[in-house]
Amino acid sequence: MAGRTPIYEGKAKTLYEGPDPGTLIQYFKDDATAFNNKKKDSISGKGVINNRISEFIFERLTEIGIPNHFIKRLNMREQLIYAVEIIPIEVIVRNYVAGSFAERFKAEEGEPIGGPLIEFCLKDDKLGDPFIAEEHIYAFDLCDPVELEEIRLHTIRINDYLSGLFRGCGIRLADMKLEFGRQYDETGYPMLMLADEISPDNCRLWDIKTGEKMDKDRFRRDLGGVSEYYREVANRLGISTGMNTMELVEPEEVDTDIEKKPTVRKAHRKPKLASRKPGKK
Ligand SMILES: Nc1ncnc2c1ncn2[C@@H]1O[C@H](COP(=O)(O)OP(=O)(O)OP(=O)(O)O)[C@@H](O)[C@H]1O
Ligand SMILES: [Mg+2]
Numbered sequence: 001m002a003g004r005t006p007i008y009e010g011k012a013k014t015l016y017e018g019p020d021p022g023t024l025i026q027y028f029k030d031d032a033t034a035f036n037n038k039k040k041d042s043i044s045g046k047g048v049i050n051n052r053i054s055e056f057i058f059e060r061l062t063e064i065g066i067p068n069h070f071i072k073r074l075n076m077r078e079q080l081i082y083a084v085e086i087i088p089i090e091v092i093v094r095n096y097v098a099g100s101f102a103e104r105f106k107a108e109e110g111e112p113i114g115g116p117l118i119e120f121c122l123k124d125d126k127l128g129d130p131f132i133a134e135e136h137i138y139a140f141d142l143c144d145p146v147e148l149e150e151i152r153l154h155t156i157r158i159n160d161y162l163s164g165l166f167r168g169c170g171i172r173l174a175d176m177k178l179e180f181g182r183q184y185d186e187t188g189y190p191m192l193m194l195a196d197e198i199s200p201d202n203c204r205l206w207d208i209k210t211g212e213k214m215d216k217d218r219f220r221r222d223l224g225g226v227s228e229y230y231r232e233v234a235n236r237l238g239i240s241t242g243m244n245t246m247e248l249v250e251p252e253e254v255d256t257d258i259e260k261k262p263t264v265r266k267a268h269r270k271p272k273l274a275s276r277k278p279g280k281k
Helices: 046-063 099-105 134-139 145-167 226-236
Strands: 006-009 013-017 023-028 031-034 039-042 070-073 078-082 089-096 112-122 171-184 190-195 203-207
Touching: 023 046, 046 070, 046 078, 046 145, 046 226, 089 145, 112 134, 112 145, 134 145, 145 171, 145 190
Parallel strands: none
Antiparallel strands: 006 013, 013 023, 023 078, 031 039, 070 078, 089 112, 089 171, 171 190, 171 203
């Protein structure tokens, strides 16, 4: 990491300047936080496992044509990604009752919801990521209806695909949180991309047979075995994390050969009007 320029220090990841314009390096830390940063700890090896799980999932999503920021994994803890303008909305998709949904509606955790249910939260830690409706999204000019529709379609497709993928290895995808961003082409036209990470940090994953939690709820609820269960998710997906021998190895030298990147599909929709807001260029 020597010589890198950090551009954002998050709770679970650090973003560094990438080797080429428009790229970033996403470094996965072992830090775990919950309840809006009130609970904190370090889970040895978590960053290594999440880097591998997220790589695996983003590669599968590329194969089914979901435009996303992932270019390639660089080493144990880092991946090369496209820099995007993050849309400050947390997109939550729920298949089973859990977490804040159970509390809000006094519903029984584990009950099926009866089809994917999408919720939106404003991505703002200071406000505690409040729940927002579609009307807030337009009122705060977070995105326009065309973009929101695209976010919804991608979210449903990602959820369907990943529900099947996890089911195939005995895991129930109860819910997950997605982040999307915009990558602008030379003409200034925005292309929507899935960004951030998909890992047991932002998905609820339950063992289908035993109901055991295999995600960040193990940390939130002090259930223990966090990294063991994360590793089990990786194992079930057929990913080797190489953690027995390489756990303590520092990141290898960065391989900056960007040519090996998978092709990212162009957005299908036509350019829309340049302005998102009247009078805005
Ligand atoms: N391709 C990308 N381009 C730019 N920013 C990105 C990209 N992918 C993810 N990010 C942002 O990088 C940060 C990742 O760090 P981390 O997940 O640790 O943040 P965080 O502490 O959870 O904060 P936040 O509440 O902003 O998510 C997030 O703010 C995420 O929105
Ligand atoms: Mg985050």
